[in-house]
Amino acid sequence: MSTLVIGPLARVEGHGGITVEFEGDTVKDIRFDVPEGARLLEPLVRGKRYDEVAPILSRICAICSVAHTLTSLKATEDAFGIKISPQTELLRELMTRGESIESHALHVFLLALPDYLNYPSATALAADKPAAVTLGLRLKKLGNQIQETLGGRAVHPVNAVVGGFGRVPTFEQIITLRSSLMQAVADCDAMIDLVASLPATDFCHSDTLYAALRSPHLDTYYSGDEVMLLSDGNRAIVSAPDYRTFTNEKSLEHSHSKHSTFRGSPFMVGALARLTVNPRRLTGRLAVAMKRLKLVLPADNPMDNNKAQALELLNDVDRALDIIEQLLRDGLKDERPVPVHPRSGTGTGITEAPRGLLVHSYTYDDGGRIVSADVITPTAMNAASLELHLRRAVEQCGERDDTIIAKRLQMIARAYDPCISCSVHLVRRA
Amino acid sequence: MKPVLLIGLGNTLMGDDGVGCVVAERLSGHPRLPPQVEVMSAGTDLLACAAHIEGRRRVVLVDAIQAGGEPGGVTRFEDLSELEQGQDHVHHLSVVQAARLLQMAGGPTFVLIGVAVRSAEVSMELSPALSERLPAILESVLAELAEPAEN
Numbered sequence: 001m002s003t004l005v006i007g008p009l010a011r012v013e014g015h016g017g018i019t020v021e022f023e024g025d026t027v028k029d030i031r032f033d034v035p036e037g038a039r040l041l042e043p044l045v046r047g048k049r050y051d052e053v054a055p056i057l058s059r060i061c062a063i064c065s066v067a068h069t070l071t072s073l074k075a076t077e078d079a080f081g082i083k084i085s086p087q088t089e090l091l092r093e094l095m096t097r098g099e100s101i102e103s104h105a106l107h108v109f110l111l112a113l114p115d116y117l118n119y120p121s122a123t124a125l126a127a128d129k130p131a132a133v134t135l136g137l138r139l140k141k142l143g144n145q146i147q148e149t150l151g152g153r154a155v156h157p158v159n160a161v162v163g164g165f166g167r168v169p170t171f172e173q174i175i176t177l178r179s180s181l182m183q184a185v186a187d188c189d190a191m192i193d194l195v196a197s198l199p200a201t202d203f204c205h206s207d208t209l210y211a212a213l214r215s216p217h218l219d220t221y222y223s224g225d226e227v228m229l230l231s232d233g234n235r236a237i238v239s240a241p242d243y244r245t246f247t248n249e250k251s252l253e254h255s256h257s258k259h260s261t262f263r264g265s266p267f268m269v270g271a272l273a274r275l276t277v278n279p280r281r282l283t284g285r286l287a288v289a290m291k292r293l294k295l296v297l298p299a300d301n302p303m304d305n306n307k308a309q310a311l312e313l314l315n316d317v318d319r320a321l322d323i324i325e326q327l328l329r330d331g332l333k334d335e336r337p338v339p340v341h342p343r344s345g346t347g348t349g350i351t352e353a354p355r356g357l358l359v360h361s362y363t364y365d366d367g368g369r370i371v372s373a374d375v376i377t378p379t380a381m382n383a384a385s386l387e388l389h390l391r392r393a394v395e396q397c398g399e400r401d402d403t404i405i406a407k408r409l410q411m412i413a414r415a416y417d418p419c420i421s422c423s424v425h426l427v428r429r430a
Numbered sequence: 431m432k433p434v435l436l437i438g439l440g441n442t443l444m445g446d447d448g449v450g451c452v453v454a455e456r457l458s459g460h461p462r463l464p465p466q467v468e469v470m471s472a473g474t475d476l477l478a479c480a481a482h483i484e485g486r487r488r489v490v491l492v493d494a495i496q497a498g499g500e501p502g503g504v505t506r507f508e509d510l511s512e513l514e515q516g517q518d519h520v521h522h523l524s525v526v527q528a529a530r531l532l533q534m535a536g537g538p539t540f541v542l543i544g545v546a547v548r549s550a551e552v553s554m555e556l557s558p559a560l561s562e563r564l565p566a567i568l569e570s571v572l573a574e575l576a577e578p579a580e581n
Contacts, residue, residue, distance in 0.1 A: 041443055041552055056554075059443045062473030106477065110523055110531070122523060123530045134535060137480065144478045154482060155473040 001028065006406045018390060018409050025400045030391045032383060032413060042373045050076050050342055050368040051162055057360070057375065061419055062155045063106065066099040066147055067353035068360070068375075069157050070222060075360040076162050078240070079347025080368075082338050087330070088164045089223060090323050095150045095160065096221035096351070097320040101184075102143025103354035104271070104309040104316070107417050108195065109136020112306050115411045116198045132194060135187055139313065142184050146320065149173050163337035171332055178324045181317055188314040192289045195310040201303040203408040204393035207232060208300060208385065209267040211246060212277035213352045219281040219319060221352040228277045229262050230298070236262070240348045243359050247376045259384040260376070266384035269356025270417065271308035272299055286315050302389045305415045342368025353378055355417045379418045386416050432468040435486045435538075436575060437479055439472050439493040439525055446501070446560050447550035450492040453571055456564070460572075467575050476528040486538045490574055493525055495544030502563025503546040504570040510540060543571055 006018040021029040041060060045053050054072035058065040070092050077084060084092075109132060110122040119125040126133040144154065149169055151157025159166045209231040215224030225240040238245045246262040261267070275282065276298050282290055293307045344366040350359050356378030363371040393408050438454025440447045451471045458469040472479045476491070483489055497505060507513060510533075513526045523531070529540045545567055547560060556564065 044443060044552065044554060056443070059441060059473065062441075062475035062478060065473065102478070106523070121527060123527055123534065126531055126534050130534070133531065137477070137531065137535060140477055141480045145481060147478075148481075154470065154478045155475055156471075 004402050006409055027391055027394045030387055032386050045370050045373050048370050058156045063103050064353050065156045066095050067358050069160055071349045071351045071358045071360045073162055074349025075347045075362050079345050079364050082163055085335055093222045094323045097316045098143045098146025100316045100354045102140045104313040105136050105139035108309050139187055142180050145180055149177055161337050162340050168334050174324055181321050184317050188317050196292045204389055204396050205300045206392045209265050210273035210276045211267045211269050212273040230277050240350045260381045261384055266388050268385040269378045269381050270305055271312045272305040275308050289314055302412055303415045355419055382416050431485050432466050433487040434467045436467055436469045436490045437472050441474055444550040445553035446547035446557050447494050449494050449545045453492045456568055462572055464575050476525050488539045491542045494547045497546050499546045501546055501548050501559045505544045507542040
């Protein structure tokens, strides 16, 4: 037996890597070691008051802090029976678009692109191809601008609160966002050109079960309380309170993460899953771009998640502009948050974080303090599916070549855009 | 716009990893903070502050660093390229790589003040060892900020 160890992929020593065990040239076992510790953070909110929960849990991750904040608010509002206003719903959706733009720009341009173009890092890529990196940085900045305008801070938003917003953005702020978004339309076209020019990455093919939020509007990261799981024409719908149906997690020795399956099958969440589950939104500019990227749904290649993120980024800009037009058409109202009347009970919030479904579920006592909390991240949900695709990639690689295998497995793991959400962020000195 | 920006970095849910943010919080509004300095926290995403970095002369980053030695020891890095190796990870760019990218795009001078930590555990508090050293860490950062900005 021989072992191929790739990693660490994350900044924590000894974690976040890939281990492949061979017997001869046959894969005996393959593991993605995820130091996913969102669950370890749950004790931090036990006993906390309802208005302290989102600000704490938003700090799980700086990249996904809007997703954690809004999912947390959704869970709390569900527990207390709070109905937010249509304007709050639109503003929250706009925040999620900002987060998706910044997160996808970071991933596509600065994390995935160096792999495709054979550069060891984004900085090495920037030295040779500054235009591509500058384009990515510009789009990321746009995403951060949207989040900061609505969230009140560069990271870890404080302005989105239980029941609404502490302060509704001004007309002038919304107009400024519209102007920045309109300037980004051309950048999105340049991005699609760039992604369409990248070499094909056919490392593995496998039937895949996809899961994503299903909403009445068919194009939302925030609204909706049902998850659709879809594979090969078969579909199942799970409502938010029943989320454990698909996060029936199994503890594993090699990972702090727990593997999720639906009726025994691993499933994939994220951009590719969203486009697959809600295909009716793929019209107009998006459909043209999809054709240029040669993306066919349902896909059987997890590398297509990178193309799906590029498509979503394009759509996020368009959708954000639509939301702004609607806000301006309806007239921005200086609303106060809906009054909160804490009560005992359980509430669940499900949203689409940039890298897939995110679940927060809380139980409160009658004083509005947390009794128990459950946070399940997209990376945790994706872990079993990722391991399946890594295995297929090794099996479909042909003759064993550890250099090729290592490169392919890293690219597949990266295509899943995993978020090692509460790993430490120390600078390491060599 | 103030010419110097101090950015505290780290995850405040992970104990000592969040020391940079704690420093930023303590120095925000501090009576000895030089008037040319603005202070903010960036969590773990320096690029989220790109718009705030543009137009500054100098940016001072404070972050936890795994460098051996006693917890709380402070090391100053002007040349971030010496730290760039070994910072790769899947989900986002390291602080060092993000600062290098902003520099390459015509950004300001960056200085990294690394605060040595031994471990980072789930906690919203600093470890007792690091808490004890916090006054000395704040003095080091204030001394860095007191230096005249270049150019």
